[in-house]
Amino acid sequence: MLTLNDVTAGYGNGGNVLQGVDLHCAERTVTCIVGPNGAGKSTVLKVISGLLRCRTGSISMGDVPLTSLAPDRILAHGITQVPQSQALFPGMSVRDNVMLGGYLIRRDRKLLAARYAAVLERIPIVSERASDHAGNLSGGQRRMVEIARCLMLDPKLLLLDEPSLGLDPRSLAGVATLIKSLNDGGTTVLLVEQNVRLGLGLATHGVVMEGGKVRLTGTAAEVRDHPEMASLYLGGSAPATPAPAGPASVSAGPASAPGTPASAPAGPGSAPATPATPATPGSASASPTAKGVSNA
Amino acid sequence: MAQFVQALALGVLIGGIYALMAGGLTLIFGVLRIVNIAQGAFLILVATFTWWLWRATGLDPILASVITAPLMFGAGWVLYRYVVVRIRGQAASMSVLLTFGIALVIEGVLNIVTGNRFRSATPAYFEQSFRIGDILLPKAQVYGFLAAVVVLGGLYLVLTRTWAGRAIRATSQNPSAAALVGIGATATAALAFALGSASAGVGGSILSVLYPFFPASHYDWISRLLGIVVLGGMGSLPGALAGALILGLAETLTATYGSLQWSTLVFYLVIMAVLLVRPQGLFGARLREDAA
Numbered sequence: 001m002l003t004l005n006d007v008t009a010g011y012g013n014g015g016n017v018l019q020g021v022d023l024h025c026a027e028r029t030v031t032c033i034v035g036p037n038g039a040g041k042s043t044v045l046k047v048i049s050g051l052l053r054c055r056t057g058s059i060s061m062g063d064v065p066l067t068s069l070a071p072d073r074i075l076a077h078g079i080t081q082v083p084q085s086q087a088l089f090p091g092m093s094v095r096d097n098v099m100l101g102g103y104l105i106r107r108d109r110k111l112l113a114a115r116y117a118a119v120l121e122r123i124p125i126v127s128e129r130a131s132d133h134a135g136n137l138s139g140g141q142r143r144m145v146e147i148a149r150c151l152m153l154d155p156k157l158l159l160l161d162e163p164s165l166g167l168d169p170r171s172l173a174g175v176a177t178l179i180k181s182l183n184d185g186g187t188t189v190l191l192v193e194q195n196v197r198l199g200l201g202l203a204t205h206g207v208v209m210e211g212g213k214v215r216l217t218g219t220a221a222e223v224r225d226h227p228e229m230a231s232l233y234l235g236g237s238a239p240a241t242p243a244p245a246g247p248a249s250v251s252a253g254p255a256s257a258p259g260t261p262a263s264a265p266a267g268p269g270s271a272p273a274t275p276a277t278p279a280t281p282g283s284a285s286a287s288p289t290a291k292g293v294s295n296a
Numbered sequence: 297m298a299q300f301v302q303a304l305a306l307g308v309l310i311g312g313i314y315a316l317m318a319g320g321l322t323l324i325f326g327v328l329r330i331v332n333i334a335q336g337a338f339l340i341l342v343a344t345f346t347w348w349l350w351r352a353t354g355l356d357p358i359l360a361s362v363i364t365a366p367l368m369f370g371a372g373w374v375l376y377r378y379v380v381v382r383i384r385g386q387a388a389s390m391s392v393l394l395t396f397g398i399a400l401v402i403e404g405v406l407n408i409v410t411g412n413r414f415r416s417a418t419p420a421y422f423e424q425s426f427r428i429g430d431i432l433l434p435k436a437q438v439y440g441f442l443a444a445v446v447v448l449g450g451l452y453l454v455l456t457r458t459w460a461g462r463a464i465r466a467t468s469q470n471p472s473a474a475a476l477v478g479i480g481a482t483a484t485a486a487l488a489f490a491l492g493s494a495s496a497g498v499g500g501s502i503l504s505v506l507y508p509f510f511p512a513s514h515y516d517w518i519s520r521l522l523g524i525v526v527l528g529g530m531g532s533l534p535g536a537l538a539g540a541l542i543l544g545l546a547e548t549l550t551a552t553y554g555s556l557q558w559s560t561l562v563f564y565l566v567i568m569a570v571l572l573v574r575p576q577g578l579f580g581a582r583l584r585e586d587a588a
Contacts, residue, residue: 051475072478081476089469092462100466104478106459149477 001027001188002048002079002157007057009047016055017043019212025157025205030179030189032203032220034196039209041192042084045159048190049081050074061157075104078156082146084165084192090135094145097134098126101152115152123148123178140171147178158182160191164198176202200224298430303552304545305431309441311544313502316444317517318524318536319451320495326468326531327488330380330391335496336518337399342368342500343417343509344410350417350504357417357505358439365447365497372493376486384485399514406511416508440502447498448537451491455533464488468531520560527567529580538578542566 004023010016017040025031033041046052048059050071059066066074080101088097098119102112120127125144129137134145143163150158163175179202183189193199200206206223208216216223223229321335346360355363375398383390421435455461467474467484475481503509503517524543528535543563550559570578 049476051472070480071475072480075476075478083472083476086470087473087476089466089473091469092465096462100462100477100479103459103463 001025002061002190003059004044004048005058005060007044007047007054007059009043009052009054011052017212018047018054020057021209021212021214023207023214023217025188025190027188028183028186029205030183030191030203031205031207032199033190033192033207033209034194034199034223035209035215037194038211040212041209042161043212044209045081045083045161045190045192048074049079049159051081072104075153078153079159080150080153080155080157081159082143082150082161082163084161087146088134088137088142088149090133092134093131094126094134094137095130097145098148098152101149104153112152115154119148119151122151122181138171139166140168140174143167143171143175144178147175147182151182155187157188157190160189162192162194164193164195172198196224299552302431303548305433306437307545307548308541309433309437309544310547311541312441312444312448313437313499313506313540314520314524314543315537315540316448316495316502317499318521318528318540319448319533320492320499321521322525322528322531322533322536323451323464323495324489324492325525326533327464328380328384328391328485329388330383330489331388331395331522332489332492333392333395333518334398334402335395335492335521336514336516337402338368338372338493338496339500339503339517340509340511340514341402341406342497343504344406344415344511346501346504347415347417348410350419356419357501358436358443361443361447361498361501364501365494368497368500369490369494373486373490375493376489377482380489381482381485384482399518403511403514410511412511414508414510415504417504419505422505436505440506443498443502447495451495452533454491460484460487464491523563523567525577527570527577529577532577532579535577535579 002023002025004021007018007021007023008016009018019040021040021044023044033044035041043052047054048066050066050069050073053068057067061077061079064077066077066079069077089100092100099112099116102115105111105115123144125141126148129141129145134142137145147158147160147163160179163179164172167175176198179189179191191199191203193202200220200223203220206216206218206220207214208223208229216226216228218226317335317339321332324330324332324335342364346357346364349355349360349363350357379398380391380394383394419436421439424435425432426435426438427433453461455465463474463479463484464487466477466479467481467488471481474484507513520543524539525536526539527542528537528539546563546566547559550556550562554562574580
């Protein structure tokens with residue numbers, strides 16, 4: 001569905017934050033990008049939604065090239081984004097915020113009304129707080145309204161930048177349930193998440209980024225359980241003993257191939273039981289790792 | 297008591313007119329983050345044109361707004377699309393330089409074409425007043441105030457009831473989120489600049505009756521308008537309204553109980569006092585970098 005091919009991008013006159021990103025999201029999947037701060041995760045979402053132009057490489061959805069299109073053109077192709085924070089218009093009502101999500105279909109009043117009614121049904125907070133200023137909502141409510149706004153265009157692909165950021169456990173559960181139900185309804189989801197356990201728990205596929213590059217891809221379970229995960233994500237805190245089967249077994253085949261390597265889970269809070277080769281940008285070539293695993 | 301009520305009424309009338317003039321400036325800043333120093337020159341340009349129209353055709357200067365407002369809307373749109381857009385994304389100081397340059401060009405052209413002398417449109421009602429009990433309200437100020445209220449009301453409806461208005465407010469409140477819902481940054485900015493210029497179209501026509509002016513008067517006007525906008529909070533329309541009323545009342549109350557010469561000083565003292573307590577102005581949002 002969505003394909004990024006060797007994409008580089010950066011801000012202003014600075015260097016490349018993305019240094020040749022290859023990524024593929026298949027239809028009806030939930031793909032979660034994880035990685036340490038500064039890995040370029042949010043930047044990937046920005047180049048997809050058109051907020052940031054890529055310098056080289058290409059982005060496409062199916063046969064439609066999206067590279068360097070303006071944000072409104074990308075929206076028109078059914079890609080909407082919920083940014084990391086402060087995404088609402090605080091001085092406007094919740095209703096106006098959500099309605100603005102339908103800005104591109106504003107001339108079709110019937111469609112606009114139907115979409116708004118559908119959003120009210122799916123996300124009750126929008127009708128409960130319709131007249132309130134969005135700036136008065138709690139973090140969880142804000143996140144729900146941000147997602148509601150995206151749904152006004154009935155997106156094919158929903159981009160979510162750290163949906164768990166600043167949310168209490170109950171709000172988090174609500175957001176997770178909503179993401180799952182959207183995906184069950186046919187929406188493809190690409191999310192960036194610092195909370196690895198939550199993100200990969202929600203996702204069908206996982207992508208690990210580091211230093212502006214994709215270091216690991218596979219099914220969510222493969223990525224979560226991969227022995228290199230802790231060293232990539234936690235900055236090399238895993239034991240330095242070489243791994244016998246380690247990353248190569250994942251990179252060797254497609255995501256559906258057998259050979260999920262590690263036996264122990266490697267979430268953010270637990271180092272893998274299987275020792276892993278420390279993976280840094282410099283050592284990338286030494287472990288021609290998992291980049292070849294596609295989640296297509 | 298009658299004197300106090302008269303001063304209050306005059307202050308509100310003048311404040312309403314100031315609000316219209318400052319509203320355009322704060323709208324442009326709110327959406328574009330551009331400090332439009334040329335707004336004062338727009339007022340004088342329109343006042344001069346209105347004066348000429350009144351002399352040539354006898355058209356009422358305040359009614360001439362129906363011509364000057366659309367003309368300035370178009371001029372503002374063109375100016376944005378072909379000149380101001382070039383500094384988009386650059387520091388606000390760059391906008392000060394550019395718009396100051398535009399103001400100087402307007403002043404220079406007016407000096408050459410119309411000469412450097414005071415003018416004022418003086419229609420038949422110029423020296424007439426409405427009498428309500430003991431209170432006298434000059435007709436010119438009442439008509440100017442009514443025109444300002446109509447335009448501000450229209451602007452409010454545009455901003456709150458139309459998609460274009462929602463796009464302007466959305467861009468003003470959160471530009472990146474506005475882009476994410478498909479609001480075109482350039483078109484919205486051009487519209488905001490055009491609306492701000494159109495408000496100067498009406499404001500300039502009113503000014504031509506209420507105040508004598510000459511090409512360099514724009515320095516005086518832009519400093520007043522900036523004072524109002526800073527007092528109210530940069531980019532805030534309710535703030536501009538409040539700041540304008542405070543300036544109007546400060547002027548008339550000081551002129552009534554003190555001396556006209558002190559009225560501007562009193563206003564700037566109010567600004568200093570408010571900014572000491574609220575650096576972001578009366579209605580301004582405190583930015584994260586302000587707090588750092």
